[in-house]
Amino acid sequence: MKKNHFFILLFLSLFIVSCSEETPTPTNINYISFQASDYSFGVDIGAENTRTVKVYTANVSDSDRTFNIKVDTDATTADATAYTVPETLTVPAGKNLGELNVNIKDISIGDGKKLVLYIENTDDLLTGGKITLNISRICPENEVVLKIAFDSYPEEVSWTLKDSSGTIVEESKAGAYDGMTGETEKKFCLTDGTYTFEILDVYSDGAGAYSLSYNGGYIVNSDGTYGAGESTTFTVQK
Incomplete structure (x- = not known):
């Protein structure tokens, strides 16, 4: 009976060691994601607003990292002349947070529009889902x-x-x-x-x-x- 306990404990020890070696920790994954899947973006009537969308990485690097930002034109309903989105986003060295400044004008917003963004995939990069900016006019009354x-x-x-x-x-x-x-x-x-x-x-x-x-x-x-x-x-x- 004691021999059986010994072999069981040995097997579990080897299993745990094997799992710890094969499973990468989150900090070793080159992963980036928007702060959320949805974001409320209010625009003043007859004006324009710039708001900051946050992006997080799973790890920290000792050098700046640049990522490509794309607009999903098929899912976006906002007028193309209404928004300005930077083509790239930089996460500074020593940080896991990047900020994307998006500008939207009060053009054809009506009862509300959507601007859908995503981070471009590369061979060595895992990305989270898209973010939908739900655009509405800010009511002053x-x-x-x-x-x-x-x-x-x-x-x-x-x-x-x-x-x-x-x-x-x-x-x-x-x-x-x-x-x-x-x-x-x-x-x-x-x-x-x-x-x-x-x-x-x-x-x-x-x-x-x-x-x-x-x-x-x-x-x-x-x-x-x-x-x-x-x-x-x-x-x-x-």
């Missing part, structure tokens, strides 16, 4: 956010937003969401005042959950069982 989760008939839903005088501020007519799935988001930048939001369904059977939020709370949060429609009056003030 009161930002109200509408979210709609579509049911099987998104073309049936329509809505209007009116000010206190009854003037339409924004609207979406029936059929505008035809063919869409999942969820949509719309941001309103409203001056101080009272507004009425009305949502309608063509066939009077509700058209998916929706919510209006402002200043960290819900104005309305509906499960979608509103029949032909419903309206909500609310006031915003900075």
